[in-house]
Amino acid sequence: MASLRQKASREMISELPNESTKGIHFTQPCDALEREPFALNRGFCMIEYDSVTKVFGAGKTAVLATDNVTFTIEEGETAVFLGPSGCGKTTMLRMTNRLEILTRGNIRVRDRDIMEMNAQELRLAMGYVIQQIGLFPNKTIAGNIAIVPRMLNWDRKKIDERIDELLQMVKLEPDIYRNRYPVELSGGQQQRVGVARALAADPDILLMDEPFGAIDPINRDMIQDEFLKLQAQLKKTIAFVSHDIHEAIKMADKIAIFNEGKLIQYDTPEVILMRPANKFVSDFVGADRTLKVLGLLRVRDAMNPTPRNVIQGRVGADEALKFMEENNFRHLLVLREDKVLGYVTRKDLKYEQGRVEELVEKFPEELGHRDPLREALSAMLMHDIVSFPVTEDNGSFAGTISYQRIQQSILELYAESQDD
Amino acid sequence: MNLFVFLQENYSTALLLTWEHLWMVGLSLLIAICTGVPIGILITKNKNLAQKIIGSANVIMTIPSIALFGLMLPVLAVFGHGLGKVPAIIALVLYSELPIIRNTFIAIKNVDPAMVDAGKGMGMTKWQLLREVEIPLAVPVIIAGLRTAAVMIIGIAAIAAYVGAGGLGVFIQQGIARSHESMVLAGALCVSLLAVIVDLGMGFLERWLTPRGIRL
Numbered sequence: 001m002a003s004l005r006q007k008a009s010r011e012m013i014s015e016l017p018n019e020s021t022k023g024i025h026f027t028q029p030c031d032a033l034e035r036e037p038f039a040l041n042r043g044f045c046m047i048e049y050d051s052v053t054k055v056f057g058a059g060k061t062a063v064l065a066t067d068n069v070t071f072t073i074e075e076g077e078t079a080v081f082l083g084p085s086g087c088g089k090t091t092m093l094r095m096t097n098r099l100e101i102l103t104r105g106n107i108r109v110r111d112r113d114i115m116e117m118n119a120q121e122l123r124l125a126m127g128y129v130i131q132q133i134g135l136f137p138n139k140t141i142a143g144n145i146a147i148v149p150r151m152l153n154w155d156r157k158k159i160d161e162r163i164d165e166l167l168q169m170v171k172l173e174p175d176i177y178r179n180r181y182p183v184e185l186s187g188g189q190q191q192r193v194g195v196a197r198a199l200a201a202d203p204d205i206l207l208m209d210e211p212f213g214a215i216d217p218i219n220r221d222m223i224q225d226e227f228l229k230l231q232a233q234l235k236k237t238i239a240f241v242s243h244d245i246h247e248a249i250k251m252a253d254k255i256a257i258f259n260e261g262k263l264i265q266y267d268t269p270e271v272i273l274m275r276p277a278n279k280f281v282s283d284f285v286g287a288d289r290t291l292k293v294l295g296l297l298r299v300r301d302a303m304n305p306t307p308r309n310v311i312q313g314r315v316g317a318d319e320a321l322k323f324m325e326e327n328n329f330r331h332l333l334v335l336r337e338d339k340v341l342g343y344v345t346r347k348d349l350k351y352e353q354g355r356v357e358e359l360v361e362k363f364p365e366e367l368g369h370r371d372p373l374r375e376a377l378s379a380m381l382m383h384d385i386v387s388f389p390v391t392e393d394n395g396s397f398a399g400t401i402s403y404q405r406i407q408q409s410i411l412e413l414y415a416e417s418q419d420d
Numbered sequence: 421m422n423l424f425v426f427l428q429e430n431y432s433t434a435l436l437l438t439w440e441h442l443w444m445v446g447l448s449l450l451i452a453i454c455t456g457v458p459i460g461i462l463i464t465k466n467k468n469l470a471q472k473i474i475g476s477a478n479v480i481m482t483i484p485s486i487a488l489f490g491l492m493l494p495v496l497a498v499f500g501h502g503l504g505k506v507p508a509i510i511a512l513v514l515y516s517e518l519p520i521i522r523n524t525f526i527a528i529k530n531v532d533p534a535m536v537d538a539g540k541g542m543g544m545t546k547w548q549l550l551r552e553v554e555i556p557l558a559v560p561v562i563i564a565g566l567r568t569a570a571v572m573i574i575g576i577a578a579i580a581a582y583v584g585a586g587g588l589g590v591f592i593q594q595g596i597a598r599s600h601e602s603m604v605l606a607g608a609l610c611v612s613l614l615a616v617i618v619d620l621g622m623g624f625l626e627r628w629l630t631p632r633g634i635r636l
Contacts, residue, residue, distance in 0.1 A: 097541055123543030134538025138556040138631035147552075148542055181633035197542075207541070 047073040047096060047205065047239065051105035054091050054261075065091040067261040068105070073254070075204075076235040079266075080248040083258035084284070089241050092258070093207050096239055097123045109205065124148060127198030127236075131210040133190050135182040141167070141193050142178045148201045166196040171226060188219035195227065199234070208240045212247065224250060245285055249273070249292055257281055269296055274413055290410060291374065299376050300369035302409035303390045303399040309333055310397075313341050313357025320356045321349040333389055334360045338396040340389045366391060369398045373409070376401050423609065426602035434591070438610055441587035444505065444577050445618075448512035449570055456517050457562060460524025461550065470525060477518035485511060485576045489583045508577065508585030515576055516569035523565025527558030560630045567622035574615045578607070588614070 049072070054065040066088040073079040081089035094100040096107060098119045107114045114122055135144050142163045149159045164174040170192040182190055191211060198206055212220045212227075224247065231238070242248050248255050249269045256266045257280075265277035273289045273296070276282035285292065309329040311320050313336045324332055324346055334341040334356050342360035352359055365379045367390050379388060380403055387402040427434055463470035483491070492507045501507065531554050539549045581589025591607025594600070627635070 099537070099541055120543045120545060123541060128538065128541035130534060130538055130541070132532070132534030132538075134532075134534045136535060136539070136553050136557075137633045138553070139633065147539075147544070151543060151548070183633060 046075050046110065046237065048108040048111075049092070049105070050108065052092070052095065052102050052107060053104040054088070054095060054100060055103045064261050066095075066258075069258075069261075069263045070105075071256060071263060071266045073237055073239060075237050077253040078231065078238040078240055078251055079254045079256055080240045080242050080252035081256050081258060082242055082245065082248045082284075083264075085243060086260075087258040088261040089243075089256075089258045090209055093209055093239055093241050097126050097128060097207055124151060124201065125203050125205070127200075127203045127206040129191075129194050129198045129206065129208040129211040131213040133182075133187075133194045133214065135190055135193055135197070137182050140179050140181055141172075141185070144182070144193060145197045145200050147197065152201055154201075162200065166199060167193075169199070169230065170196045172196075186219075188215050188223055191215055191223060195230075204237055206236045206238045206240075208238060210241050210243065213242075213244075220247075227251075245292070246295070249296060257284060259284075270413070293410065293413065294374040294377055294406070295372045297373045297409060297413075298369065299367055299371045299373060299390050299401050300398070302373055302376075302405045303369065303401045304405055305399040307333065307400040309400075310335060311344075311356060312336070313355065313360065315356050317349045317352040317354055317356055317359060320344065321346060324349070331387075332356075333400065335397055340366075340391065340397050363388060367401060368393065373401075373406055377403075377406055422602040423605045426606050430606070434588075434606065434610060437586065437588045437590055437607075438614060441574070441577055441589075441611070441614065444508055444580070444585065444587055445512065445570065445574055448509050448573060448577075449516060449566065451509070451513045452516035452520050452569060453566065455513075456520030457524050459517075460521040460562075461528055461555075463521070463525055464528045474518075474522055474525065477521055480514050481518050485515070485579045486582065488514070489580070493583070503584040505585050507583050508580035508587075511580065512573045512577060516573050519565040519568040519572070520562070523568075524558065524562050527561035528554050530561075531557050556631045557634065560626055560634070563622065563626040563629055567619060567626065570622055571615050571619050574611060574618060578611050 049069055052066055052069045056063045056065050069088075069092065071079075081092055083089045091100055095102045096109070096114070098114060102115075109117075109122070109126075135141075136147075139147075142160075145163050145166055146159050149162060154162070163178065167174040167177055172189060172192055177185070177189075177193075182193070185193065191214070194211065198208075212223055215223060228251065240251055242251070252269050254266060255269055255272050257264045257272065257277075259280050265272060265281050270293065272281065273285055273293045276285060276289070282289070308327065309324075309331065310333045311323065313334050315323075320332060323329075331343050331345045333343055336357060340363070341357055342362040344356055344359050344361065348359045348361065349356070363385070364383045365388070367376050367379065367388050369390050369392060376388060380386060387400050390398045390401050392398045459473060463473050480488075488511050489507055492510060493502045496502045496507050496510075535553055535557075536549060539553055544552070577585070577587050578589035578592060581587055581593045588607050588610045591603050591610070593607075595603030595605075595607060
C-alpha cells in the first residue's frame, strides 16, 4: 500500500517540468551504477534490521548498545531514529554503513547482507551526513562535494557539472560558493554543503546523524523545510538520527523510538503521538502530544470548504445584517469574487447604509491551506477570533477553519486510533 | 672591530664553513623527515608503540651532545667512522627526530574526529583519508616541528666540530684553542645568523605549505 503510494507520487514527480529533478535523471551516473553493489536489485531498495545486537567491550565492562532490534525501512521512506542520548540510535545508524560492526543479527540493504559486502563499496553507495558537518577545511566547497564522485572515477567535466547542480539544489549560488573554503561559510551554509556532498553520487540511501543539530533554531527550521522539499523530489531512503521530537515529527514517515538499546515503537508520527506503546513513549513525546499532532495536521484536513456565513462585498449593509440575523451568525466573511476582504460583525453593520466592503475589518493573519493546524490555533488564541478564512496557494478563498473544526478533527483521530 | 677585519680576511673560509654547516644540517633534516614523519604517522595507530617511541626520543634529547659523540665514538670506530661527518650526521638526525615525530603524531592525532568519521563514512580508505585530509591538515604542525629541529641542530652542529665534522664550529673550537677572540666571535655570529635565517625561511615555508582553507 505504502509502496503503491510512493510509486504514484514518484511518477507524478518525474512528469513535473522541474529542473533539478530533470537534472538528476540526466546525471544518473551510468558508471557509478555499474559499480554500485546494489545495481542488480534495483527497485527493491530497503534496509532491514534483523535482531541487531551490538555489545561494546567485553566481560564485566560490556555495554549492550542495541538489543535485538528488528525493523525495516522501506524504499523512499524517511525513518527517524529517536530517543534520549545513549539509547543506541546512533549506533544503529553507524552499523548500517559498518562504521560499527554488529555483534549479532544482520542488516540487509537491498536484500544483501552488508557483512558480505565490501565496506568501502557499501559506504560509497550511501550518503552520510553528520552533526559536526565534517567538511574538510583544506578543500574548497567544490573539492568537498567532489570526494565521492572522484572515488568513483567520474570524469572531471561530469564532476564539475554535478557540483554546480548540487549547489543549486541546496540553494547556494555555484559561482559564489564553488571555490570558497568551509571556514568562509556560516554553519547553516556548511550543512547545506554537507547535504550536497552526501548526495553527490546520487546514492539511494542517506544516513543522517543529527544533521541539523548544530544549526541555530531559525536556520534549522528553514533547512529542514528545504530538505523536505528536496526529499519530496528525490525520494531517497533515509535513516535519520534525532533526539528532538519536533524534528522527528516534521521529518519522519516513520519514527523508531529507542530506549536503552531496545526498539520501543516503530510507526508513523501520527500513531506514535496518538497511541504511544507505553509510558516511556508517552513521556518522551510529551504531555502536549495533542498539540504536536496539530503540527502534523494541515488546515485543509480540518477546514470547512463550504461555510455559509459568507457574503460578497458589493451587498448592502442592511441586507447583510438581515442575512446575519436570519441565520443567527455572529460574523460574516466578506469576499470580493474569490478573494477574502475581511469580516463584519453585527455591530459593524448596524445603522450603516453603504456596501459591506466599506465596513470590513481585516483579519490580522492569513492562513494557507497547507499551514499546520497548530498555526491556525495559535492565530485564534492570539487574536481572539474563533474562525479564520483559509486561502489556496494562489490566494483565493478555500474555506474556513474554526476552533470547533480543529477539536473535531482531533477527536476523530483519537476515535480512529481506538478503532483499529 | 677585529671581528669584521677577521671576517673580511677569511670570508672565503667562512663561506665554505657555512656551506659545510648547512649541508650537514640539511642532510640530517632530510633523513629525519624521511624517517620521522612516517614513524609519527605510524604510531598514531598504536598507542603502546607511540609511548615507547616518543619516550625513547625524549631520552635521546636529554643526552648532552658532547656525550652522545663520545658514546658513538667506540661504536662507529669499528666501521672506521669514529670521527668526521658520519657521527655528526647521526647525532643531528637523532636530535631532530623528537620534534618531528612528536609534532607529526600530535598533528595527526588532533585532526577533528568528526572529519575522520565523515571521511570513513563516505567510503574513503585509510590511505585516502591520510593523503587527502589528515596530512594536509597536519602540515603546519609538522613544519613547526621541523623548524624547531632545524634551529636546534644548527646549534648542535657547531659542537660537532670537536669530532672533526667541520662546519662553523671549527671557528669556535680553533678560536678557543688559540685564544683568538675574533675567530670565536666570527663563528658564533655566523651560526647565530644562520639559525635566524633558517628560522625565518622555515616560517615562510610553514605559511606557504599550509592549505588555504585553514589559513583563512
